[in-house]
Amino acid sequence: MNDRSFIERCPACNSTELERHVIVHHMICAYVGPEYDFGRNSERKHCPKCMRGLVARGEDWEVVGTSVLCGQCGSERILPP
Numbered sequence: 001m002n003d004r005s006f007i008e009r010c011p012a013c014n015s016t017e018l019e020r021h022v023i024v025h026h027m028i029c030a031y032v033g034p035e036y037d038f039g040r041n042s043e044r045k046h047c048p049k050c051m052r053g054l055v056a057r058g059e060d061w062e063v064v065g066t067s068v069l070c071g072q073c074g075s076e077r078i079l080p081p
């Protein structure tokens with residue numbers, strides 16, 4: 001399949017209102033959660049579990065996947081990064 005015009009749809013309700021969030025793994029405490037859990041302020045992100053600030057990607061945190069959330073029915077899927 002090479003169709004670049006493909007529009008991703010929710011498998012549950014067929015909606016195209018999909019929201020994507022990066023899933024972050026905090027290696028120091030093993031917390032895994034969506035990027036917004038680490039704070040919406042992009043300058044000073046911190047872990048909601050251990051409250052430590054994030055330092056550098058690949059050093060103390062990494063991206064483990066992308067969460068695709070349907071804005072219509074609320075179903076969520078996790079895709080590999």
Ligand SMILES: [Zn+2]
Pocket residue numbers: 026028029030031047048049050051052
């Ligand atoms: Zn942490």
Ligand SMILES: [Zn+2]
Pocket residue numbers: 010011012013014015070071072073074075
């Ligand atoms: Zn849906």
